[in-house]
Amino acid sequence: MKTKRLALSAISASFLAGVLSVSSVQSAEVPAGVKLAKKQEIVRVNGSEPSSLDPQKIEGVPGAYVTRDLFEGLVSDSPGGGTVPGIAESWSADKTKTIYTFKIRKNAKWSNGDPITAHDFVYSFQRAVDPKLASNYSWYMELAEIKNASAIIKGKKKPSELAVRAVDDYTFEVTLNKAIPYFVRMMAHYTTFPVHKATIEKYGNKWTLPSNIVSSGAYKLKDWAVNERIVLERNSHYWNDKETVINKVTYLPIVDRNTELNRYRAGDVDMGYERIALEHFRRLKKEIPNEVKVTGRASIYYYAFNNKRKPFNDVRVRKALSLAIDRDVVASKILGQGQIPTFNFTPNNLDGFVPPANPYAKMTQQQRDAEAIKLLKEVGFGKDKPLSFTLLYNTDDNHKKIAIAISSMWKKKLGAKVNLENQEWKTYLDNKRLGNYDVARAGWNGDYNEASTMLDLLTSNNSLNGSQYRNKEYDALLAKAKTAENPSEYYTKAEAIIARDMPVAPIYQDVTTRLIKPYVGGYKGNPLDNTYTKNYYIIAH
Structure with a gap:
């Protein structure tokens, strides 16, 4: 991958x-x-x-x-x-x-x-x-x-x-x-x-x-x-x-990050997984800096909306939820390992990618929140008539912390009622792929060093496009990019469509942190x- x-x-x-x-x-x-x-x-x-x-x-x-x-x-x-x-x-x-x-x-x-x-x-x-x-x-x-x-x-x-x-x-x-x-x-x-x-x-x-x-x-x-x-x-x-x-x-299938750390400290493990437990990262960086490896990653962490399920088939609902996410808080306060807050689906360290000017990225969080409230009100939702849905994520301490924080943002700012549901990996993958969810935690790691490795995930014929997003204009841009002498311009336009339609909510560009x-x-x-x-x-x- x-x-x-x-x-x-x-x-x-x-x-x-x-x-x-x-x-x-x-x-x-x-x-x-x-x-x-x-x-x-x-x-x-x-x-x-x-x-x-x-x-x-x-x-x-x-x-x-x-x-x-x-x-x-x-x-x-x-x-x-x-x-x-x-x-x-x-x-x-x-x-x-x-x-x-x-x-x-x-x-x-x-x-x-x-x-x-x-x-x-x-x-x-x-x-x-x-x-x-x-x-x-x-x-x-x-x-x-x-x-x-x-x-x-x-x-x-x-x-x-x-x-x-x-x-x-x-x-x-x-x-x-x-x-x-x-x-x-x-x-x-x-x-x-x-x-x-x-x-x-x-x-x-x-x-x-x-x-x-x-x-x-x-x-x-x-x-x-x-x-x-x-x-x-x-x-x-x-x-x-x-x-x-x-x-x-x-290989040990250890999901719990604290258990992983304990096994590592006990000498049972030589090489950790791709993420260190958040609550221990800063301390470990001070105690054993030579054993904490941090690498920039061609990877995006995002929330996928089920574009075929009401009310998420309305772009205003998707945008409202996305704008109300304080990405700086997630990346710096909750994670704090070098993750980069982003509104783009494509990481900025991939070859040939020039990100478009994103209007939401230039706003303050207060301005985003105001726009989110306005968009939900247009659809008929507000604190007197709350939007209610389930947020799905796979079992993992970090995913849980982020889900709790973001659901709290949605409740406080938009009055949304969010039910958190975690599932083990295989079940989660099946339900996300089949579209059996309202909003789902998702992530994508680049398979090769070029922007299409990210953008092709949202094309209509991609079996892993669990967001159920379908857009012929977007598909055509990705098709043209394959034979273009300079595909970058098509990638930029495709990214702009994602910002416009908001089929998913990009949250941060990820890093690998490994013991x-x-x-x-x-x-x-x-x-x-x-x-x-x-x-x-x-x-x-």
Whole structure:
């Protein structure tokens, strides 16, 4: 779900040459003189229990972290930013930049020793768009402009008609509808990871069980005790295994941040999840500053309105609720970890994005509140006739604190009656995706370093557009951006439409705050928070 990759200018330059490849690969880089611990094992907190470990069915950060250890795609994201070869050792594009050819490593193998071939990628790409699988990320293949993906997802063509083919066992070819400058870096996303056809055909939905799964990455699944732990061990068949240092990875599904901190302090955890408990952050920054890692993130925290449900189908109601949120209080007082208050859906640290002038951002909070009261009054709501609704959020201490604060703002300023409802991760995801809510806590982490990774989420055909927002003008702008020499102007116009229609209420641009023991080497934060355990090593301590 994320990555920092080659800058657009660098990619464009490489396009001119017609060949896109790099010599470096992603691996653990142990500095000279560093003494490694004899026991190379790491315990990582993974937030909620993953909804799946199937690359084509994952939705959410918890599953993404584990899957990036278990599987590998054509390319990967380097720790410091950039795109590096994965299972593909090189790639090239034709003159039109619509036909890409990837050369598969001949020493790439599955965890059971089978060779990984171009046929595996053909199967996996076709599987990702197959309506029978109903992948929550099938739209990603549309976004990548792979020819026939859209028609297949809509049931108008067969999965076998997706424009991918194995030229030979080690040459994989992809044909696009149109050239897009960021296609290669999109291939680092887990939806494009290869899966083992024979295993899936033999075990069906149970193929990801430890006794059945066959994977392609640096690690293989040893044990999965639901709601207790996920244990991975080194995959000796991985093509770059000799550069891997960590032998065992344990993921703990700890939701409660205080519990996470206690386990970390007790020495049970080496690497925390993506957020430190708010009430402890400032103190920890003073006590153990070298263990508190803060990284700017291409991520937005927002509240989604159900645009199809009354009264949220009225833009005035949506705007009133959005304007009444004091973003400065949320970012600075409640969080205070470096989050940036925003009215934009697109983070300002993504390549090629120029935010539009937003009239609400220039107002004082008092002016916003006055406008919010006026808008609700126009619809017929006020303190004498309160707006009443339910705010949904997934179980998490930070989400709860924010929900309590914002609901209090709505009550105090607008007289709204808000019922708070929290649900565990899987249930929350299902209800948000299906639109079974009034207003819902939401967040989005960029999948690649370009503005479309955020803005495409609100297009009409995106299966993850849980806000039920539909706007043809908005869709057209995003479609034009894909082939534009300078897509920035279309992104700016699209962002302006979001400000006008307010289908969601952007609240703040997020950061990653993570606890990491000083003996864990190799960690480099990046805006897309793509972390791979194979890059780490344990220092003698």
